[in-house]
Amino acid sequence: MAEMKRQMSLNCFLFGMGHHEAAWRFRDADPQQMMDIKYFQRLAQIAEEAKFDSVFLADGLSGGKSFSNFFEPLTFLSSIASVTKHIGLIGTVSTTYTEPYNLARYFASLDYISKGRAGWNIVTTGSEDAAYNFNKNSHLEHVKRYERANEFLEVTTALWDSWEDEALTFDKSSGDFADSSKIREIHHVGPAFQVKGPLNIPRSPQGYPVLVQAGSSPSGREFGARFAEVIYTMQSNIEEARQFYKDVKARLLKYGRSGDQMKILPGVAVILGETESEAREKEQELNALINPEIGLRRLSALTGVDMFSYPLDGPMPELPDAEQINGQRTKYKIFVDLAKRENLTIRQLLHRTAAGRGDFTIVGTAAQVADQLEEWFLTRACDGFNIMPPYFPGGLEEFSQKVIPELQRRGLFRTEYTGSTLRENLGLSRPVNQFAAAVAER
Amino acid sequence: MAEMKRQMSLNCFLFGMGHHEAAWRFRDADPQQMMDIKYFQRLAQIAEEAKFDSVFLADGLSGGKSFSNFFEPLTFLSSIASVTKHIGLIGTVSTTYTEPYNLARYFASLDYISKGRAGWNIVTTGSEDAAYNFNKNSHLEHVKRYERANEFLEVTTALWDSWEDEALTFDKSSGDFADSSKIREIHHVGPAFQVKGPLNIPRSPQGYPVLVQAGSSPSGREFGARFAEVIYTMQSNIEEARQFYKDVKARLLKYGRSGDQMKILPGVAVILGETESEAREKEQELNALINPEIGLRRLSALTGVDMFSYPLDGPMPELPDAEQINGQRTKYKIFVDLAKRENLTIRQLLHRTAAGRGDFTIVGTAAQVADQLEEWFLTRACDGFNIMPPYFPGGLEEFSQKVIPELQRRGLFRTEYTGSTLRENLGLSRPVNQFAAAVAER
Numbered sequence: 001m002a003e004m005k006r007q008m009s010l011n012c013f014l015f016g017m018g019h020h021e022a023a024w025r026f027r028d029a030d031p032q033q034m035m036d037i038k039y040f041q042r043l044a045q046i047a048e049e050a051k052f053d054s055v056f057l058a059d060g061l062s063g064g065k066s067f068s069n070f071f072e073p074l075t076f077l078s079s080i081a082s083v084t085k086h087i088g089l090i091g092t093v094s095t096t097y098t099e100p101y102n103l104a105r106y107f108a109s110l111d112y113i114s115k116g117r118a119g120w121n122i123v124t125t126g127s128e129d130a131a132y133n134f135n136k137n138s139h140l141e142h143v144k145r146y147e148r149a150n151e152f153l154e155v156t157t158a159l160w161d162s163w164e165d166e167a168l169t170f171d172k173s174s175g176d177f178a179d180s181s182k183i184r185e186i187h188h189v190g191p192a193f194q195v196k197g198p199l200n201i202p203r204s205p206q207g208y209p210v211l212v213q214a215g216s217s218p219s220g221r222e223f224g225a226r227f228a229e230v231i232y233t234m235q236s237n238i239e240e241a242r243q244f245y246k247d248v249k250a251r252l253l254k255y256g257r258s259g260d261q262m263k264i265l266p267g268v269a270v271i272l273g274e275t276e277s278e279a280r281e282k283e284q285e286l287n288a289l290i291n292p293e294i295g296l297r298r299l300s301a302l303t304g305v306d307m308f309s310y311p312l313d314g315p316m317p318e319l320p321d322a323e324q325i326n327g328q329r330t331k332y333k334i335f336v337d338l339a340k341r342e343n344l345t346i347r348q349l350l351h352r353t354a355a356g357r358g359d360f361t362i363v364g365t366a367a368q369v370a371d372q373l374e375e376w377f378l379t380r381a382c383d384g385f386n387i388m389p390p391y392f393p394g395g396l397e398e399f400s401q402k403v404i405p406e407l408q409r410r411g412l413f414r415t416e417y418t419g420s421t422l423r424e425n426l427g428l429s430r431p432v433n434q435f436a437a438a439v440a441e442r
Numbered sequence: 443m444a445e446m447k448r449q450m451s452l453n454c455f456l457f458g459m460g461h462h463e464a465a466w467r468f469r470d471a472d473p474q475q476m477m478d479i480k481y482f483q484r485l486a487q488i489a490e491e492a493k494f495d496s497v498f499l500a501d502g503l504s505g506g507k508s509f510s511n512f513f514e515p516l517t518f519l520s521s522i523a524s525v526t527k528h529i530g531l532i533g534t535v536s537t538t539y540t541e542p543y544n545l546a547r548y549f550a551s552l553d554y555i556s557k558g559r560a561g562w563n564i565v566t567t568g569s570e571d572a573a574y575n576f577n578k579n580s581h582l583e584h585v586k587r588y589e590r591a592n593e594f595l596e597v598t599t600a601l602w603d604s605w606e607d608e609a610l611t612f613d614k615s616s617g618d619f620a621d622s623s624k625i626r627e628i629h630h631v632g633p634a635f636q637v638k639g640p641l642n643i644p645r646s647p648q649g650y651p652v653l654v655q656a657g658s659s660p661s662g663r664e665f666g667a668r669f670a671e672v673i674y675t676m677q678s679n680i681e682e683a684r685q686f687y688k689d690v691k692a693r694l695l696k697y698g699r700s701g702d703q704m705k706i707l708p709g710v711a712v713i714l715g716e717t718e719s720e721a722r723e724k725e726q727e728l729n730a731l732i733n734p735e736i737g738l739r740r741l742s743a744l745t746g747v748d749m750f751s752y753p754l755d756g757p758m759p760e761l762p763d764a765e766q767i768n769g770q771r772t773k774y775k776i777f778v779d780l781a782k783r784e785n786l787t788i789r790q791l792l793h794r795t796a797a798g799r800g801d802f803t804i805v806g807t808a809a810q811v812a813d814q815l816e817e818w819f820l821t822r823a824c825d826g827f828n829i830m831p832p833y834f835p836g837g838l839e840e841f842s843q844k845v846i847p848e849l850q851r852r853g854l855f856r857t858e859y860t861g862s863t864l865r866e867n868l869g870l871s872r873p874v875n876q877f878a879a880a881v882a883e884r
Contacts, residue, residue, distance in 0.1 A: 024612065024619065031612040031619065035644070037555045041524070061543065063642040070643050072551035078517040079555045082483070082524035099539065101503065101575040109514035113479045113521045132638035133543040170466065170473040175733030177466065177473065196574035200505040201512050202477070291617030 008377050008413050009230075009263045009384030009426055010404075011054045011090065012047040014040060016069055018391030019269055021298075021354045022289035026391045034070055041083045043392055050400035051414050053425050054088030054119060055080065056212075056232075056386065061097055062129035074106045081114035088422030090119035090212055090230075096145055097125060097134045100155035101195055107209040108160060108201040116205030116421030119230065121212040124149050126328055127301075142329075146219040151190045153211075153227050158186040160208035161433045162198035184435050206423050207431040216244070216330035225251035228262060229428050232386050234359050235266040236334050241360075241381035263383040263426055268373070269356030271363040271390050272398045279363045286390060287351045295350035298357075302332055312347045316340075331358045355390050366402035373403075374412060450819050450855050451672075451705045451826030451868055452846075453496045453532065454489040456482060458511055460833030461711055463740075463796045464731035468833050476512055483525045485834055492842035493856050495867050496530030496561060497522065498654075498674075498828065503539055504571035516548045523556035530864030532561035532654055532672075538587055539567060539576045542597040543637055549651040550602060550643040558647030558863030563654040563674065566591050568770055569743075584771075588661040593632045595653075595669050600628040602650035603875045604640035626877050648865050649873040658686070658772035667693035670704060671870050674828050676801050677708040678776050683802075683823035705825040705868055710815070711798030713805045713832050714840045721805045728832060729793045737792035740799075744774055754789045758782075773800045797832050808844035815845075816854060 016034050017024040024031040033039035044055050057073040069076075073091030081089055089110065093103055103120075111118040124145035131139035140148065167182035186197035213228035215221065224231050225248060235241035249259045271286075273279030296307045303319055310317050316339045325332045335358060339349045355361045362369050376382050389395030407413040419425040458476050459466040466473040475481035486497050499515040511518075515533030523531055531552065535545055545562075553560035566587035573581035582590065609624035628639035655670035657663065666673050667690060677683035691701045713728075715721030738749045745761055752759050758781045767774045777800060781791050797803045804811050818824050831837030849855040861867040 022617075025614045025617060029614075031614070035554055035610075037524075060642060070551075071554065072547040072643070075516055075520040075548060075551040075555055078520035079524050082479075082521050097541065098544065099576055102540065105514040106517055109512075109517040112477055112513065113517055129638075132636070134541055135636045137636075168477075172467045172471075172473070175464075175467060175731070175736075194574070194577045194579075196571075200502060201514070289617070294617075 005411050007411075008373070008407065009053045009265060010051075010413065011056050011088075011230075011232075011265055011384070011386045012043075012052045012396065013056050013058070013267065013386050013388045014043055014069075014392075015058065015388065016392075018395055019355060019357070019388040020271075020286045020390035021295060021357070022286050022291070023391040025289040026286055029391065037071070037076070037079055040071070040076065041080055043396060044080045044084050044087060046393060046396055046400060048084050048087040050396075050404050051417060052087060052387075053384070054090050054117075054422060056090040056119075056121065057092065058121070059092035059094075059123075060127065060130070061094060061125055062127055062133055074110060077118070078110055078113050081110070081117065084117075086117075086417040086420075086425070088117045088119055088210065088425065089114055090121055090210070090422075092121040092123055094123050094125040094130075095149040095152040096140060097130065100152050100193055101159065101199070103152075104156045104159040104199055105201055107156075108199065108204045111204035111206050111209055112201075116423070118204070118206065119210035119212050119422055121214065121232065122149065122153070122227070123214065142217065143219060146215075146223055148192045149223055150226070151192050153223075154190070155186070155188050155193050155195050157208060157227075157431075158188060158434065159195070159197055159199040160203065161431075161435050162186055163201075163203045164433055164436045165203050165207075168202050182436075203433065206421050207433070210422050210426065210428060221248055221251060224248060224262075225257070226255050229423075230426065231262060231264045233264060233266050234331055234334060235381070236338065236358070236360060238376055238379070238381050241266055241376060242379065245380055245382060261428060263428075265384045265386045266376070266382050267356060267359030267386040267388055269359055269361040269388040269390060270369055270395070270399055270403070271355060271361070272366060272369065272395070272402060273363075274365065276364045276368065279365065283355065283363050287354055290350060290354055292347065292350060295354070296346075299335075299346070299350065302328060302335060307346060310346060313345050316344065316346055316349065334358045356388055359386075359388060366406050369403050370406040370410065373407065374410060377412065447853050449853075450815070450849065451495045451707060452493075452855065453498050453530075453672075453674075453707055453826070453828045454485075454494045454838065455498050455500070455709065455828050455830045456485055456511075456834075457500065457830065458834075460837055461797060461799070461830040462713075462728045462832035463737060463799070464728055464733070465833040467731040468728055471833065479513070479518070479521055482513070482518065483522055485838060486522045486526050486529060488835060488838055488842060490526050490529040492838075492846050493859060494529060494829075495826075496532050496559075496864060498532040498561075498563065499534065500563070501534035501536075501565075502569065502572070503536060503567055504569055504575055516552060519560070520552055520555050523552070523559065528559075528859040528862075528867070530559045530561055530652065530867065531556050532563055532652070532864075534563040534565055536565050536567040536572075537591040537594040538582060539572065542594050542635055543601065543641070545594075546598045546601040546641055547643055549598075550641065550646045553646035553648050553651055554643075558865070560646070560648065561652035561654050561672065561864055563656065564591065564595070564669070565656065584659065585661060588657075588665055590634045591665055592668070593634045595665075596632070597628070597630050597635050597637050599650060599669075599873075600630060600876065601637070601639055601641040602645065603873075603877050604628055605643075605645045606875055606878045607645050607649075610644050624878075645875065648863050649875070652864050652868065652870060663690055663693060666690060666704075667699070668697050671865075672868065673704060673706045675706060675708050676773055676776060677823070678780065678800070678802060680818055680821070680823050683708055683818060684821065687822055687824060703870060705870075707826045707828045708818070708824050709798060709801030709828040709830055711801055711803040711830040711832060712811055712837070712841055712845070713797060713803070714808060714811065714837070714844060715805075716807065718806045718810065721807065725797065725805050729796055732792060732796055734789065734792060737796070738788075741777075741788070741792065744770060744777065749788060752788060755787050758786065758788060758791065776800045798830055801828075801830060808848050811845050812848040812852065815849065816852060819854065
């Protein structure tokens with residue numbers, strides 16, 4: 001029997017009217033749809049029709065004067081679950097501003113609702129503004145946030161294992177509904193959390209949600225190597241992506257994990273045209289719609305420097321060292337490097353990063369896009385991609401109708417869902433129950 | 443034009459396989475369905491077909507060795523929203539174990555997802571066991587919990603008002619998506635919370651979710667009078683229900699609120715038969731299925747007394763004063779009074795409270811049930827009911843097919859939904875935005 005060819009995992013990153021900053025102003029876009037769940041349900045259905053592994057909703061815990069998603073991920077994905085059957089549902093929730101007992105319940109419930117399609121994108125929330133919404137005068141330092149995140153995952157994975165798979169018996173004749181020897185208190189006591197358990201939801205179809213993570217700092221990579229099953233990452237070129245891939249996969253050994261139990265998916269913004277020049281024109285059309293004020297606000301937040309006080313068509317000002325950034329350090333580095341390398345003005349940097357906000361951007365025909373995705377995939381720069389359509393629904397439809405069939409022809413992507421859970425479709429194993437395994441070893 | 447006749451509000455209280463403790467063992471019940479969202483979606487659709495105002499999911503933050511609902515309310519209701527159009531979606535969330543910024547987002551998002559059908563049942567979580575899952579060695583005292591709840595509501599209502607209804611402009615030509623003068627930071631600083639705001643979700647269709655509450659203690663009633671628009675209450679007889687109704691409505695004046703802006707809905711467990719004796723037989727059939735161990739565990743938790751150390755067919759032991767109960771005090775009083783008044787053995791008390799767990803229980807024909815509901819409603823013991831079918835789906839189907847048409851014939855209940863939001867169907871006004879109103883007054 002021939003070994004099955006390695007295939008890409010593709011995630012569809014949902015984001016307002018599209019990932020390009022000016023998507024909501026593009027052609028016939030109707031931004032009112034951003035408040036309408038039916039619009040997003042339709043996007044998820046288009047992605048499912050195209051056999052994407054999953055849809056993903058990012059999140060933030062502050063803001064209001066800029067916008068991306070107005071829906072909160074857990075409620076949003078639960079609603080999407082009802083109108084889809086196969087596609088995975090990945091949502092961002094912060095370990096810094098939730099309690100592990102609540103979070104474990106949200107995702108166990110979503111995993112039941114979706115019959116095994118839940119994924120959790122674990123973030124530690126680097127934004128100072130979020131702290132002000134959660135009783136803090138300043139936010140937790142980078143390292144402290146990851147200490148908390150590590151303990152948070154110890155607690156939630158224990159809670160998800162607090163029921164064995166076979167704990168529910170529902171014995172109508174005896175009146176016993178569960179085998180109580182298979183439901184355990186966890187008695188976690190640590191620096192950040194004390195949690196007795198058990199969870200009040202039985203072990204869910206996937207055991208627990210697929211654990212997704214995007215931190216690229218050393219503590220982020222170490223956390224990812226310990227827990228993450230999918231890594232979203234921002235990579236500006238194939239060489240750096242290959243280095244990242246190698247580095248992160250090598251770290252798995254230390255935690256007794258194998259390389260195939262983690263999928264690394266860089267973000268890719270794709271602007272498609274029938275010809276390359278049509279694609280370039282589309283990019284220019286989108287960039288012409290940018291409101292510099294929004295871009296400057298975002299750049300100021302990223303850098304901690306007030307960009308409004310510098311001329312838009314002048315050079316980038318001197319910027320602090322990356323180590324001083326307590327937030328999105330990796331993104332910061334990518335922006336700074338790009339501006340330096342290509343000697344960009346502030347406006348040029350805004351344009352260059354408008355489609356992908358720092359993620360790798362491909363502008364071209366379906367074949368050109370497929371060529372690049374194939375090269376990244378086959379040379380182990382990644383295991384697939386986090387696809388960021390510049391505008392919805394058109395950008396997703398075009399990718400689905402043109403790029404995906406091309407990838408399928410090349411044998412690089414599935415033509416049918418083969419698994420019934422997100423784990424199965426991603427080729428990830430269902431986690432062994434830590435408590436049941438401990439008993440079995442005795 | 444004739445004044446419209448006052449009509450009942452009816453809520454359908456979803457609860458596992460039914461409210462009777464032994465529902466999951468009853469006849470052809472399939473308890474595996476409790477893990478299947480499609481089962482609950484169908485229940486919500488039956489309730490919507492019958493024109494119930496809302497479905498309601500209770501919640502707890504501990505447990506595991508007993509069961510009721512395995513779904514978490516916010517994810518559950520978001521999923522139900524996708525397969526229904528009119529019915530309100532009310533979920534329990536605790537103010538003691540969540541953060542106001544998170545909670546405000548969950549419900550704003552659910553209100554968008556459901557297009558204005560969200561309701562929040564506000565609880566303060568009296569259970570000691572929940573505290574152990576949230577980093578506490580003991581739980582907050584009753585009074586402290588309500589102090590926190592009051593401040594929690596001040597914060598969440600301010601967050602929900604932090605965007606004016608007209609804040610979003612989506613001006614494609616200028617590139618401005620919002621009128622930033624209509625989006626405000628709230629700068630809340632109080633003993634329990636510091637929250638800067640604004641929320642990162644615009645003001646939702648209902649302004650904010652319908653606020654529901656069930657506390658019956660003096661601090662609970664005062665909190666309800668200040669904030670609650672719907673009151674769930676446990677009343678064991680019509681006289682006490684009338685006193686409660688009068689007391690709570692009188693408290694509204696102090697907060698400048700009118701009586702019609704609060705709906706008081708006692709819980710009612712209804713066991714129906716074609717004849718009264720058939721209904722009684724059904725009750726006995728259900729009671730014969732009770733596993734006394736589960737009842738004793740529940741009774742021990744309620745009273746703080748180990749009921750396993752007393753003979754099941756002997757009298758109730760001496761019990762502490764209600765004031766010593768830091769938990770469900772009202773329910774405790776009802777149980778103790780009932781046992782004393784009717785001189786019940788422990789087993790008899792378990793049987794008498796098995797269907798409604800302390801809530802008023804009616805056993806009889808559809809006409810008998812309608813008579814009692816009508817009397818309670820017309821004599822101002824309530825504004826409607828929180829209906830607790832003893833078993834699902836049968837108990838809900840029978841109520842819908844037999845009692846509701848009888849109430850409709852008497853002009854006591856709607857025959858069609860007239861509003862498009864839960865607020866409109868309940869006859870509650872949409873809240874005025876506190877910040878916009880303050881500006882208008884200047």
